[in-house]
Amino acid sequence: MRGGNRARAWVAGAVTAAVAGAAVLSGGGPGALRVGRAYAAPRAAPRSAARAVVLDTEPPAALVDPFVGTGSGGRWVGRINAFPGASAPFGMVQWSPDTTSRPQGGGYDYADSALTGFSLTHLSGPGCPVAGDVPFLPVAGDVPAAPERATAQFRHDSESARPGYYAVTAGQVRTELSTTVRTGIARFHYPRGRAAHLLVKVDGGATRDSDGLVRAVGDREITGQVTSGGFCGSRNRYTIYFAARFDRPIGAVDQWPGTTAGATLSFDPDADGTVRMKSAVSYVSADGALGNLEAEADSWDLDQVAAREQDRWNRQLASVTVAGGTRDQRSTFYTALYHSLLHPGVFNDADGRYPGFDGQVHRTAPGHTQYADFSGWDIYRCEMPLLAMTVPDRADDMATSLLNDADQGGWLPKWPVANGYTAEMSGDAADPVLADVYAFGDHGFDARSALRLMVHGAEDPPQPPGQGWYIERPWGAEYLTRGYVPSTVPAPAPGAPTGRAPADRAPTDTAPPGPPPPAAIRHSASTTLEYAAADFAVSRLAAELGDGATAQRFRTRSHNWANLFDPATGYIRPRDADGAFPAGPPVDVRDGHEQSGFAEGNAAQYTWMVTQDLPALIAAVGGPGAATARLDTYFTQLNAGPGRPYHWQGNEPGFATPWIYDSTGRPDRTQAVVRSIMDQLYSPTPGGEPGNDDLGAMSSWYVWAALGLYPETAGAPLLALSTPLFPRAVVHRPGRPDLVLTTTGSGRFVSALARDGVPSTRTWIDPARTGRLDFILAAAPDPGWGTDPADAPPVLG
Structure with missing residues (x-):
């Protein structure tokens, strides 16, 4: 084994110091790396041969940028097709904006400057159109003559996004979105003195296969459905059902004429121009969507829902904790x-x-x-x-x-x-x-x-x-x-x-x-x-x-x-x-x-x-x-x-x-x-x-x-x-x-x-039999580490 003894000498002299330095980071107290909500400031690391590691005090969700992947990566990359909107981990609902060029799956292109709506389902970066089901678009003032084709201009400096939350000002309306696993909540803030409308574009999905429908249920609720599918030209079809509930009466429900399913909802907003909406989806029935709404949409307080969702994301993202590096790397x-x-996403109702x-x-x-x-x-x-x-x-x-x-x-x-x-x-x-x-x-x-x-x-x-x-x-x-x-x-x-x-x-x-x-x-x-x-x-x-x-x-x-x-x-x-x-x-x-x-x-x-x-x-x-x-x-x-x-x-x-x-x-x-x-x-x-x-x-x-x-x-x-x-x-x-x-x-x-404290020149591990890896790094390749044929990953019979 070429250079094996020298590699072991490196380990014998340096790994002990590395482990000793890391012990401060893995023990209890304020410097501990924990799963969950504890993100306390670390205590000072001792001087040692190990690199000093400054623990990041930001919770992991604060380091996530949902706009990554919403643009184009160049000639062979093209649109990455991620979406910036709100979703729970593995959620059924991904409430996110769709822009005018309607990229595949994600529905949003960072290069666009107008929205077509905020739809309830998205997939992150597939190579064919899919989802984008049931878009909603708030409109202030007059309703366009062709509401199914209505858009709203926006600027990126009005946008913000974090795990479980998205907000933008488009068409003079400030929209904020958050989600649970099967439901979403929206807060639409209309300009004072302007009429407040909400367009329900039931047929506005990326792959709508047949006309949908929307109906009023009482004066504060709507339900509906639409059939979509045809992913990448396949014969796949599915029907999605939705329900939406509002914090105030719907003043009018104007069904759109013709074959396009959709409706314009009109509201008298509260004193500061706000209309709140809860939504849910089901792949079983409208009653299933209403049941999901009852099971999960327990608050009209969007800030509270978004905070809970961010906490959920912090716990989920803390499944892997990292320390050091630059902020961009983290x-x-x-x-x-x-x-x-x-993804994959939850598919069953509550x-x-x-x-x-x-x-x-x-x-x-x-x-x-x-x-x-x-x-x-x-x-x-x-x-x-x-x-x-x-x-x-x-x-x-x-x-x-x-x-x-x-x-x-x-x-x-x-x-x-x-x-x-x-x-x-x-x-x-x-x-x-x-x-x-x-x-x-x-x-x-x-x-x-x-x-x-x-x-x-x-x-x-x-x-x-x-x-x-x-x-x-x-x-x-x-x-x-x-x-x-x-x-x-x-x-x-x-x-x-x-x-x-x-x-x-x-x-x-x-x-x-x-x-x-x-x-x-x-x-x-x-x-x-x-x-x-x-x-x-x-x-x-x-x-x-x-x-x-x-x-x-x-x-x-x-x-x-x-x-x-x-x-x-x-x-x-x-x-x-x-x-x-x-x-x-x-x-x-x-x-x-x-x-x-x-x-x-x-x-x-x-x-x-x-x-x-x-x-x-x-x-x-x-x-x-x-x-x-x-x-x-x-x-x-x-x-x-x-x-x-x-x-x-x-x-x-x-x-x-x-x-x-x-x-x-x-x-x-x-x-x-x-x-x-x-x-x-x-x-x-x-x-x-x-x-x-x-x-x-x-x-x-x-x-x-x-x-x-x-x-x-x-x-x-x-x-x-x-x-x-x-x-x-x-x-x-x-x-x-x-x-x-x-x-x-x-x-x-x-x-x-x-x-696990034992010198190794193998270029592989069995994770079930490994609990710790301590690496010593150098600026130049070391011909004595991992170069023997016996060091290579084995072939399993």
């Missing part, structure tokens, strides 16, 4: 953590009811929650491990929610919206999501039933081929027969497997309403890689549950990536039904083109997405030296987009690639590249993310990177190492000991490490 970190905790994938109303078990809107292709890579570690009870319910979806609809879903399939994106993301929760969480869901459903989705393609557009693995029969998804449509394979249901669960295999969507592009190479990664996740869960036969079968299939490795070019490439690689360049940079074989990327980017078999991949490209050289060239651009053979940080398949150097004997390169991505592509600005937030996936990468950790292989309970950003960080794991990380020295390179 703001970027806690904003990223905030985005990671917005009484437990929710609509299932079979169209029937179901009820959650007491004390549990049904969640919806899983951006699976994105979140399985690093967001779900983060949630499983920090909010394991919620992660367990998220896993159970997917199992419920499969019970009702026949298959584990990918990118489900509300209670329906969309079949969006390639791969079989539910498998690694479930395996992640088991690997990093507390095993509080029915893992054996999960395994049976995963096997069903992987091995039971519908017959005849082509039926069941909503299944987990399109072209799954071809994958099972050939070991890859071919780029051309083959003739039916003899002996193709027939469909069968899992032993203890009986999915309905009933297609969702409506005809199937247009035939999807195969993206055959990336689909094969995704299926192989999902197979590895299934094998890991099976091994943990003692099912050796299933574990071996799926582990064997997880090597299928090798069937697409072209030794003549050194890249993963598509193959046709006859087994031939395409003529032409090895890296086809036509993004999304059928012949390129890849979804949102190219061969240069996807070839590295084989984290379950890194030693074999590294050997295939020529060994550690050749792999390092290729990666060095690849990382000369950090966010190149889909059309160049360089890294694209703004797209999830490349998330783990910077950590591959840990397996080539150059952990210093991982440390340098990860920090460069953090410094150059993330910032506390509207354009401060390298791509679509994708329901927190892009943000969760930063959280892990700032901790100096990364869940490199989906389903495997291993974390690859880089360099922590902060002198001290604590990951609070409910039901388990905290994971404490400290750094001593300056620079971005690791020269020594102690794991």
Whole structure:
């Protein structure tokens, strides 16, 4: 082991001092880092070899900037599509402004200067229009002739936002918003002497599918509904119901003529021009929305509601505490953590009811929650491990929610919206999501039933081929027969497997309403890689549950990536039904083109997405030296987009690639590249993310990177190492000991490490067996740390 003794000498001399210095920070008293509401000023740290750490006295919610991600990040980033409005952690309601260009999901573009309304539902940064349901727009004075198209001018200097609160002055009306999990509260302050109106734009959502309706209930309440859906062109549909209650009588309800559902409400505001409104949504019924209103909207005091919500966010964000660094770094970190905790969202009403994938109303078990809107292709890579570690009870319910979806609809879903399939994106993301929760969480869901459903989705393609557009693995029969998804449509394979249901669960295999969507592009190479990664996740869960036969079968299939490795070019490439690689360049940079074989990327980017078999991949490209050289060239651009053979940080398949150097004997390169991505592509600005937030996936990468950790292989309970950003960080794991990380020295390179007080040169940890990591940093790479082949992350069988 090259340089091992010298590394141990560093640890022996310095870790003791680092631990001693940190002891002041981890003990009781006013300097303690705590979960919850205690944010007392720290006492002075002693002089020692450790870096002096000044604890931040600001609560974490005060460091969050909800405007991060509401702008554009440049040519290949485009709109990040986050939203700035109010939401509870994992809330059902996200009450946020929509601007005139109506960006996808988030509904708000920082470059715009006019609002179309404040709608009740949003998703943070998806790549297709969705949500934006039931906008309300206050209007002072005359009502526009076409109220459904009305807008209100605003300036950013009139805006403010923090977790659980948003405010703006638009069209002369000051609007303030806050939320609970299922409800919202608004305070509209109209100018004195002007008529006070509120436009209810029921049909104003991002994906309204059919005309909605709004009706008055007494003189202070309205209810209504609208059907939306069609996410990314899918056949998915859902109906959302809403209820709104006001603190004063509605003077008039003027229904809009024509086919556009909507109404103008008129009020006589109080003496200072204020009208207050409570709202709620339900996916079950209008009565469900009213029930949610009764259960949660207990106050007309918006300031009180917002304060409670900020306190809730402080407790949630304190699942990870950091100290030191600059304020911008802490703001970027806690904003990223905030985005990671917005989704998936609560889907059941306060009484437990929710609509299932079979169209029937179901009820959650007491004390549990049904969640919806899983951006699976994105979140399985690093967001779900983060949630499983920090909010394991919620992660367990998220896993159970997917199992419920499969019970009702026949298959584990990918990118489900509300209670329906969309079949969006390639791969079989539910498998690694479930395996992640088991690997990093507390095993509080029915893992054996999960395994049976995963096997069903992987091995039971519908017959005849082509039926069941909503299944987990399109072209799954071809994958099972050939070991890859071919780029051309083959003739039916003899002996193709027939469909069968899992032993203890009986999915309905009933297609969702409506005809199937247009035939999807195969993206055959990336689909094969995704299926192989999902197979590895299934094998890991099976091994943990003692099912050796299933574990071996799926582990064997997880090597299928090798069937697409072209030794003549050194890249993963598509193959046709006859087994031939395409003529032409090895890296086809036509993004999304059928012949390129890849979804949102190219061969240069996807070839590295084989984290379950890194030693074999590294050997295939020529060994550690050749792999390092290729990666060095690849990382000369950090966010190149889909059309160049360089890294694209703004797209999830490349998330783990910077950590591959840990397996080539150059952990210093991982440390340098990860920090460069953090410094150059993330910032506390509207354009401060390298791509679509994708329901927190892009943000969760930063959280892990700032901790100096990364869940490199989906389903495997291993974390690859880089360099922590902060002198001290604590990951609070409910039901388990905290994971404490400290750094001593300056620079971005690791020269020594102690794991639980014992010197270590390994570039990975098992978080279940690790409670403390003390890093010693240097300004230059140390060839004696982490460079031996035995130091690299292991390959799990």
